[in-house]
Amino acid sequence: MRLVDANILVYAFTTSFRQHDRARAWLAERLSDPVPTGVRAEHVPDAHLAALALEHGLAVASADGDFTRFPNVRLENPLA
Secondary structure (H helix, E strand, C coil), rough: CCCCCCCHHHHCCCCCCCHHHHHHHHHHHHHHCCCCCCCCCHHHHHHHHHHHHHHHCEEEECCCCHHHCCCCEEEECCCC
16 A cells, blocks of 8 residues: 655646656556546645545545546535
8 A cells, every 4th residue: 555645646737847747657557437537736635636536535524615526536525
């Protein structure tokens, strides 16, 4: 089991980095449900939590609707 640092996610979602292809491939090998393309740098913290939730079968408790962009992430809004 690995805890992925956010910099790997930044590389995976920012095509201008030379590490982009390798980081994206590495994530795709480890996540049963790849994180979608089109996620911008400001979504990296959300992507990090989404990846952890998917890996461990957890729901994300948040009032942030941006989590809906991650397929198969169960979102629970405790404030709704």
